[in-house]
Each structure stands twice: as structure tokens, then as C-alpha cells.
Ligand SMILES: *Cc1c(COP(=O)(O)O)cnc(C)c1O
């Protein structure tokens with residue numbers, strides 16, 4: 001490809017040449033579901049990643065294009081009716097807002113981790129684990145394309161009250177001066193790599209000064225390698241990005257790109273291979289992560305393939321996540337036991353160089369909880385779990401047990417095993433949990 005980024009949204013997706021090959025129903029699904037869930041794709045995804053001969057089941061098509069089943073039937077019918085009746089934009093927007101609010105737009109208590117500087121609430125920062133601060137630069141709260149499973153989707157839908165964003169890098173620096181326990185700063189979004197090289201530089205360069213000696217690693221969470229690898233190749237400031245990465249490494253700090261890849265196909269194009277090679281040449285490391293998603297990557301072979309390709313290209317497999325309870329979760333969710341089986345099968349097929357990956361892991365209010373497996377202990381079938389990261393660092397790597405529940409897809413559906421009334425990290429007995437009914441009933 002020799003052109004610049006071209007984005008497609010609900011307003012212009014009909015101009016994608018391949019769209020004319022879709023059935024009327026598939027196009028209607030995009031129009032209806034795309035009103036509620038954010039929809040954006042681009043020319044690279046369309047031309048180099050999607051298999052248009054097979055869209056009904058194509059994982060990359062499903063990753064970007066809204067599918068009928070992603071929306072509860074009741075809501076689908078409602079939006080369809082409003083559109084058929086030519087309802088006014090105001091009326092449609094009102095309903096869309098209500099539906100979005102019912103989809104748990106801010107899961108797992110992220111708002112609990114927003115720190116203060118004196119009286120000032122630092123909305124662009126999350127500080128949950130002592131050593132790592134998450135920073136959400138306001139210019140990075142969009143992406144080169146949108147994943148249909150994304151839990152950050154309120155940020156793209158104009159629900160500004162929920163936007164974790166901070167215009168001022170100065171506040172971040174002030175906070176880091178006061179928090180010498182922080183060793184890692186993780187730029188996240190959206191996707192920080194949508195920012196211009198000069199904006200990114202304005203945030204990163206001050207961190208290289210001697211007063212931030214305690215910051216050892218600068219991390220950037222990004223899906224750009226999968227959605228727009230040309231960011232590192234032919235954009236007008238691609239060379240400046242590469243220079244900035246070199247500068248970080250020359251300063252003696254570690255630069256780690258936390259790259260999101262959901263499917264091995266995203267690692268197969270010439271462009272992504274070139275981009276990875278160019279980043280690695282700067283001295284930066286690339287670690288990879290993805291959630292486990294029904295319809296996209298729910299097969300062990302896809303994961304072992306993905307990890308092997310990553311290691312081939314010099315990347316380090318890092319996390320396998322369990323899909324969060326937000327947006328279209330029902331469409332993507334996989335029972336915890338099955339998640340563990342997929343992880344185990346994939347893990348057992350690869351060499352030790354791929355086994356740097358950890359998971360499957362739930363990012364819950366209390367921490368990152370890994371499903372170690374299902375086991376029978378003296379006649380009781382249980383889940384064995386542990387914290388990879390804990391809100392309290394003392395919880396980390398202590399095995400604990402939950403009653404076996406074949407339907408459970410998230411921590412909030414698990415009860416302590418062996419008749420205990422709470423998990424070891426809970427202060428009060430937890431309410432007895434049942435597998436959630438469908439959230440809209
Ligand atoms: C995952 C995560 C981090 C980083 O954890 P590592 O295990 O060090 O990669 C930091 N903060 C939050 C809130 C996280 O969810």
C-alpha cells in the first residue's frame with residue numbers, strides 16, 4: 001500500500017468497494033448495531049487483513065464490523081423500528097444513550113483507581129499497582145480502527161463524563177515527582193500511537209530528565225501494529241517516531257511496546273513485519289497481549305500459531321486476557337474452564353520461548369486473577385486461581401479456590417470453595433453469587 005490512512009465509519013462505509021459484495025442483511029446489521037457500538041475501520045484492515053470471500057465467519061471482519069448478535073434482540077428490533085420510521089436523530093440518540101448505559105460502560109471499578117493530587121482529581125491517570133501508573137493522554141483517546149469487543153468504547157461514543165482523559169502532562173509529572181515507588185509509566189488509550197510524533201514527544205521527553213530517574217520503563221499500549229503498521233513506515237512523521245524511540249533507549253530507560261494482536265493474520269502482512277523490525281532496531285522491546293474471544297480466536301491452534309509467529313518476529317508473548325463484562329460481552333464470552341483449556345492446549349504446544357505468556361487472566365477490581373485450572377480436591381471440584389497482580393501486593397501468587405461453576409465467565413460469578421464465606425482477600429463475607437441472568441431481563 002502506498003497511500004495514507006483512510007478511515008471508514010457509519011457515515012462512509014458504503015464507499016468501501018468490497019461492501020457491494022455483502023448481502024442486504026449484513027449491511028443492515030452494520031447500520032443498526034453500529035448506532036450503538038462504535039464502528040470504525042480503515043483501508044489497511046479492509047485491503048490487507050479481511051478475507052472478503054468469507055465475511056460471515058471472518059475473524060477480522062467480526063473484529064471491526066458490527067454483527068447482529070452483538071446487540072440484544074430487543075434493542076436491535078427497537079433501533080430497526082426507529083430507523084424504518086425515519087425517527088429524528090434526537091429520538092434515536094436518546095434510545096442509543098439508554099442502551100449504551102445498560103451495557104456496563106465502565107466495568108471492573110476502573111474509577112476507583114483515579115488518584116488525587118491534593119484536591120485535584122487526576123482523571124487521566126490510573127494508579128492501581130504501586131509500581132505502574134497508567135496515563136491516558138487526551139489526544140490518544142481514539143484508535144486506527146475500533147474493536148467490536150472493546151471495553152474502552154464509551155471513550156469513542158462521545159460519553160464524555162466517562163472519558164478518562166487529561167490534557168495536562170504537567171499534572172502527570174507532578175504526580176510522578178511525588179511517587180517515587182513508580183517505576184513504570186504505561187501510555188494507554190484508545191491508542192497513544194494515533195498521536196503525532198511531536199505530541200508523544202512532549203509527553204515522553206520530560207520523563208527522560210534526571211529527576212525521573214525512578215521511572216525505569218516507558219510502556220506504550222497500542223494496537224497500531226495490527227491496525228496501521230504504516231504508522232512506523234510511511235506516515236509523514238514515521239521517522240520522528242522512530243527517532244523518539246531511539247532517544248528513550250539512549251537515555252538508559254527501557255521502552256516497551258505493549259502490542260495488541262488478536263489473531264495470527266494480523267502478524268502476516270509485509271507491512272507489520274517491516275514495522276516490527278523497524279521498532280526493534282531502535283532497541284525497544286515488543287510484548288504482546290490479547291483477550292480470548294469467541295468468534296475471533298477461540299481455538300488453541302490460533303494462539304500457539306500467534307505466539308510462535310510473535311517469537312519468530314522477536315516479540316515477547318505477555319498476557320492472554322479473559323473478555324471483560326462490557327459492551328457486546330455476551331457475544332464474545334467463553335466459560336472460564338474453556339478459557340483455561342484453550343490456554344493449556346496452546347501453551348503445551350509451544351517452546352519455552354513462547355511460555356513467557358501468562359493467563360488466562362481477569363482484570364478484576366481486586367487485581368489480575370489467573371485461572372490456574374480446574375481440580376478435584378477430596379471430592380470437591382474447584383477452580384484454582386491466583387493473583388498475577390493484586391491491589392494489595394501481598395496477595396500476589398497465593399493460590400486460592402472457588403467452587404466449580406461450569407457456566408461462570410467472570411470472577412463475580414464465583415463463590416469461595418469448601419463452604420468458606422469469603423475469599424482470603426475479601427474483608428466481608430461476599431454475597432452468594434449466581435451466574436448472571438441475561439443483563440437486559
Ligand atoms: C495490567 C495492568 C497494569 C500493568 O501490569 P503488569 O503486570 O505490570 O503489566 C497496570 N495497571 C493496571 C490497572 C493494569 O490493569
Ligand code: SF4
Pocket residue numbers: 142143145146147150151152153189190191223260
Ligand atoms: S484498539 Fe484497543 S482501545 Fe482501540 S478499540 Fe481496539 S481494544 Fe479498544
